[in-house]
Amino acid sequence: RIFPKVQxxxxxxxxxxxxxxxxxxxxxxxxDQQRRFLLEMSREFQDIxxxxxxxxxxxxxxxxxIPELRLATLAVDRMEKFSEEMESFGHTVCFDSQ
Numbered sequence: 001r002i003f004p005k006v007q008x009x010x011x012x013x014x015x016x017x018x019x020x021x022x023x024x025x026x027x028x029x030x031x032d033q034q035r036r037f038l039l040e041m042s043r044e045f046q047d048i049x050x051x052x053x054x055x056x057x058x059x060x061x062x063x064x065x066i067p068e069l070r071l072a073t074l075a076v077d078r079m080e081k082f083s084e085e086m087e088s089f090g091h092t093v094c095f096d097s098q
């Protein structure tokens with residue numbers, strides 16, 4: 001009577017492992033396959049970085065799922081916050097002119 005439960009658990013875990021394995025992509029057993037994989041990964045990283053620096057966020061869907069990668073927007077937001085704080089509180093700080 002316990003066997004069906006154990007069998008169901010094994011099938012579920014096997015399915016989960018297969019999904020994780022598939023998420024890793026195609027086999028990369030040979031050095032050439034590994035090189036191609038790393039080259040593609042570095043190219044994609046470079047594309048994302050260039051898009052982030054250009055503030056061209058529609059080029060890649062990663063910007064919708066991870067807004068922290070919107071580098072140009074973050075930089076502008078932080079500069080505006082700094083400007084507002086300096087305008088509001090800058091007169092309270094004594095700067096030495098030496």
